[in-house]
Amino acid sequence: MLALVDCDAFFCNCERLFREDLRQRPVIVLSNNDGCAISRTREAKALGIEMGAPYFQIRELCERHKVAVFSSNFSLYTNISARITTTLRRLVPNIEVYSVDEAFLDLTGIPNVESFGRMIKAIIQQHIGMPVSVGIGPTKGLCKAACFLAKQDLSQGGVVSLEEREKQDQVLATMPVEKIWGIAKGRGLKLWMSGIKTAKEFRDYKNDQHIQAILTKVGRQIQDELRGIVSFPLQAGAEKKKEIMSSRTFGHGVFDKHVLMQSIATHASEVAQELRQQESVCTGVSIFIRSNPFSESTEQYARSASWKFQTPTNNTFKIIKAALRALEMIYVYGVEYQKSGVSVFNLQDEDEHALGLFEHCDSLRERVLMDTMDRINLREGDRILVSMSCGVDNREWRMRRNFKSPRYTTSWEELPKCL
DNA sequence: TCTGGGGTCCTAGGACCC
DNA sequence: TCTGGGGTCCTAGGACCC
Numbered sequence: 001m002l003a004l005v006d007c008d009a010f011f012c013n014c015e016r017l018f019r020e021d022l023r024q025r026p027v028i029v030l031s032n033n034d035g036c037a038i039s040r041t042r043e044a045k046a047l048g049i050e051m052g053a054p055y056f057q058i059r060e061l062c063e064r065h066k067v068a069v070f071s072s073n074f075s076l077y078t079n080i081s082a083r084i085t086t087t088l089r090r091l092v093p094n095i096e097v098y099s100v101d102e103a104f105l106d107l108t109g110i111p112n113v114e115s116f117g118r119m120i121k122a123i124i125q126q127h128i129g130m131p132v133s134v135g136i137g138p139t140k141g142l143c144k145a146a147c148f149l150a151k152q153d154l155s156q157g158g159v160v161s162l163e164e165r166e167k168q169d170q171v172l173a174t175m176p177v178e179k180i181w182g183i184a185k186g187r188g189l190k191l192w193m194s195g196i197k198t199a200k201e202f203r204d205y206k207n208d209q210h211i212q213a214i215l216t217k218v219g220r221q222i223q224d225e226l227r228g229i230v231s232f233p234l235q236a237g238a239e240k241k242k243e244i245m246s247s248r249t250f251g252h253g254v255f256d257k258h259v260l261m262q263s264i265a266t267h268a269s270e271v272a273q274e275l276r277q278q279e280s281v282c283t284g285v286s287i288f289i290r291s292n293p294f295s296e297s298t299e300q301y302a303r304s305a306s307w308k309f310q311t312p313t314n315n316t317f318k319i320i321k322a323a324l325r326a327l328e329m330i331y332v333y334g335v336e337y338q339k340s341g342v343s344v345f346n347l348q349d350e351d352e353h354a355l356g357l358f359e360h361c362d363s364l365r366e367r368v369l370m371d372t373m374d375r376i377n378l379r380e381g382d383r384i385l386v387s388m389s390c391g392v393d394n395r396e397w398r399m400r401r402n403f404k405s406p407r408y409t410t411s412w413e414e415l416p417k418c419l
Numbered sequence: 420t421c422t423g424g425g426g427t428c429c430t431a432g433g434a435c436c437c
Numbered sequence: 438t439c440t441g442g443g444g445t446c447c448t449a450g451g452a453c454c455c
Contacts (some may be wrong), residue, residue: 098437101437182435
């Protein structure tokens with residue numbers, strides 16, 4: 001049996017830990033640049049504040065109802081998260097940290113899992129001060145469904161166990177397909193079109209081949225999870241990341257190439273640092289720049305370029321250099337996004353013909369030198385994505401799909417006009 | 420001018436998660 | 438004026454090889 005421990009409105013409740021007076025008040029936490037709401041308490045939700053709502057649209061509402069509004073403080077959240085993980089590990093040896101506010105626990109050998117779940121909840125509340133919901137079930141998918149009910153129906157006391165088949169039937173029957181873990185709008189719509197509306201109908205749908213056809217292998221795996229067949233086993237022990245990204249929205253237009261260069265270099269060095277921490281090497285970098293997708297008045301701009309290493313490296317200097325060269329490629333060739341075979345160039349490792357990039361930027365040079373000092377030899381491995389966003393980026397990653405292919409731009413001088 | 424078929428590897432793009 | 442920042446997996450189709 002597995003359990004999912006999921007913090008309630010995690011970022012908000014981290015802020016509340018230091019503010020006793022906010023216990024009953026609605027709280028929200030804003031994204032980078034205070035752009036939009038990324039966490040909200042139950043009270044804030046009751047006021048009609050949606051996840052991802054742009055702050056300028058809800059500011060008045062917040063002021064009127066005395067909502068406590070915080071800028072995000074990720075180092076705090078990471079720290080609290082680590083404390084919770086430590087506490088959980090003392091209770092259960094085999095756990096998988098799924099995200100900053102969630103962990104799966106292996107409850108094998110524990111006799112009364114439901115009362116154990118209640119104990120976990122009480123301990124986290126007592127030791128950390130964080131309210132959590134606990135969902136118990138034979139698979140991750142059923143744990144997720146249990147948690148869904150625990151959060152939705154307060155009379156459950158924040159802990160729901162789906163050990164028994166009857167209880168599974170009961171919960172899944174009331175659960176719309178698009179609320180299933182791994183099924184969202186897109187897949188949910190496909191299921192609706194096949195006449196499948198609830199999680200229970202999905203679980204009991206007999207034609208596996210049809211599910212395979214409309215939702216691919218992933219859909220079948222999700223279906224099995226609901227049937228109690230494990231498709232996604234617990235992965236204890238930290239896996240290495242396959243892609244490391246660093247990106248930031250500027251919150252204002254950017255008109256200076258050197259600002260972009262600085263930013264790219266900073267992202268690249270952060271990525272390189274993380275890369276070395278997990279003892280991997282980089283096989284290539286790619287950068288991405290785009291203008292504000294919400295702006296209707298201006299012409300949109302989106303470009304990306306990548307650089308492949310002939311020899312994978314963990315050398316920060318080379319990674320920064322490759323990222324800057326990719327930027328230079330965008331500058332020189334105006335490489336268009338969403339074309340197959342997007343600008344992949346092979347970096348000659350010892351090629352010092354660096355297009356004179358570093359002359360522009362003394363602090364960059366310093367950073368590069370500093371980072372080059374602490375190289376270490378590590379194993380061959382993973383791919384790196386250095387991503388850059390310029391102007392104001394989209395709220396949700398998947399919205400990029402809706403982005404129309406931009407006008408081809410050949411020169412850097414045209415870029416500012418687009419921002 | 421005619422012009423096979425099978426296998427593998429790679430990657431862009433789609434869909435989803437927190 | 439102002440809309441986050443990370444990740445994962447799968448598939449189709451192209452490139453390439455024999």
